[in-house]
Amino acid sequence: MKKLIIIGGGASGFFLASNIHHSKWKTIILEQAKKPLQKLKISGGGRCNITHACFSPNKLVKYYPRGSKELVSVFNYFQPSDTFEWFLQKGVNLKIENDNRVFPESNSSQTIIDTFIQQTKKENIEIHYNSSVITIKKFKDKFEVITTDSSYYADTLVIATGSSMKMWKILNQLGHTIIPPVPSLFTFICNDPLLHNLQGISFPEAEIHISSIKIKEFGPLLITHWGLSGPAILKLSSWSARELYKMNYKFILRVNWISDTFDNAREELIREKEKHPKKSVYTLKIYNLTQRFWNNLLENLHIHDKNLADLSKKDINKIAESLTNTQLQISGKNIHKDEFVTAGGVDLKEVDFRTMQSKLIPNLFFAGEVLNIDALTGGFNFQACWSEAYIISQLLNSI
The missing domain is CATH 3.50.50.60 (FAD/NAD(P)-binding domain)
Structure with missing residues (x-):
């Protein structure tokens, strides 16, 4: 035998x-x-x-x-x-x-x-x-x-x-x-102030992009206590495993939290301003964003508690840009669970x-x-x- x-x-x-x-x-x-x-x-x-x-x-x-x-x-x-x-x-x-x-x-x-x-x-x-x-x-x-x-x-x-x-x-x-x-299959370490104290918040339809290697992914994104995780991050890490290794896992990640265009986000903000001019910008509810994320985003942009009527064109553009093209510095990787x-x-x-x-x-x-x-x-x-x-x-x- x-x-x-x-x-x-x-x-x-x-x-x-x-x-x-x-x-x-x-x-x-x-x-x-x-x-x-x-x-x-x-x-x-x-x-x-x-x-x-x-x-x-x-x-x-x-x-x-x-x-x-x-x-x-x-x-x-x-x-x-x-x-x-x-x-x-x-x-x-x-x-x-x-x-x-x-x-x-x-x-x-x-x-x-x-x-x-x-x-x-x-x-x-x-x-x-x-x-x-x-x-x-x-x-x-x-x-x-x-x-x-x-x-x-x-x-x-x-x-x-x-x-x-x-x-x-x-x-x-x-x-x-x-x-x-x-x-391959890892999550990203990020210490950007925008993410502080936001662990557990997810975005069901996010777009992520690494311009330097021209790679994009789309899907659920999760903020963790160390940075970013979720299917979109895992897919991107897998497809670009070798490129990210060569970069020593240090790069700029562009995030579109809402999967909408800058122009559409700007128009949405303008409409809300016209409809509810006396409403506080902190109480604005758009794109199903959580209150914690929205507050962090505004504070990160140094847009303090204003009524919508007081938002300048520059303010609106800054918010729309942050919603659709946040730039985050990634400083390393984490192994994904088991x-x-x-x-x-x-x-x-x-x-x-x-x-x-x-x-x-x-x-x-x-x-x-x-x-x-x-x-x-x-x-x-x-x-x-x-x-x-x-x-x-x-x-x-x-x-």
């Missing part, structure tokens, strides 16, 4: 092992941690955002800043609808939430972990914990995997270690090109995405974030793991 070693006891490794037939392969998972699937356990706030309800491969790949072209064929083979079916067959019901994120109905990542543990037991998969790989050697038709406490030999090797600097170094020594990793996503990894040009096999080393396969593939938040990174691992499993089961 042929031997298969899977390095990495995370999402990709366990999904692959759960689909390998023990009648075909003697399979071992090597995991350096004491417990399996720890990243999966904390994902989605402990609920496990298992995939995203996007059932068109051509639309699905648009959520991947790196790897979109290569993943078209992968998702045509195994996509979110197949993920639903696979877990349903294992007795796990999934649910689609309003934002199309998908979770187990139990709202617990432990449900998914238990499913994988049961499947690997069913397929007689050996799992070796506390097993840290030191090096990998390739002979004619065999791999030797040397760990801190033992050596293993395999006919086929799958790397599913996620973002591991140590494994990337080993793969580089074997001849693979590694795209240097940089953070998301740990990296842009970088094995160069995609060196992988055959029809099989997930290395183009340089026969019988060496890759799955998951060890590759230079990453996605937006919402279950997309996990879906890439399931799809890539499934392709490998079906190929190996057919040998």
Whole structure:
């Protein structure tokens, strides 16, 4: 019987092992941690955002800043609808939430972990914990995997270690090109006085823009105690991960809080002035802005308590400009909650995405974030793991 070693006891490794037939392969998972699937356990706030309800491969790949072209064929083979079916067959019901994120109905990542543990037991998969790989050697038709406490030999090797600097170094020594990793999916640190004491305030339709790299995003924006977060910020950080790294995460962010034009905002203010001239500017209610934000904005502009009738043309222009084009100095980044996503990894040009096999080393396969593939938040990174691992499993089961 042929031997298969899977390095990495995370999402990709366990999904692959759960689909390998023990009648075909003697399979071992090597995991350096004491417990399996720890990243999966904390994902989605402990609920496990298992995939995203996007059932068109051509639309699905648009959520991947790196790897979109290569993943078209992968998702045509195994996509979110197949993920639903696979877990349903294992007795796990999934649910689609309003934002199309998908979770187990139990709202617990432990449900998914238990499913994988049961499947690997069913397929007689050996799992070796506390097993840290030191090096990998390739002979004619065999791999030797040397760990801190033992050596293993395999006919086929799958790397599913996620973002591991140590494994990337080993793969580089074997001849693979590694795209240097940089953070992706992060929030922005900003200490501008405008944001002081506004944590928790959100803007459902904001536009953000970094002029220096000509990138824009649109969507919900959240003020936090350290700066800015929300889907718009996370999307922008993901798509521009490398550019922001080169800028050392210090740049000017332009924010349109209301997603309207300067001219429209100015006209709205003029109309309110004409309709309610005796009304205090602090009590003005426009664009569903919160009172705290509105007060901060006025104080930041040094427009003190005036009646609308007393607002000059210059005042009105300043308010309209601040609503539609606030310039904020970003001074750094923060990791987004429990998301740990990296842009970088094995160069995609060196992988055959029809099989997930290395183009340089026969019988060496890759799955998951060890590759230079990453996605937006919402279950997309996990879906890439399931799809890539499934392709490998079906190929190996057919040998």
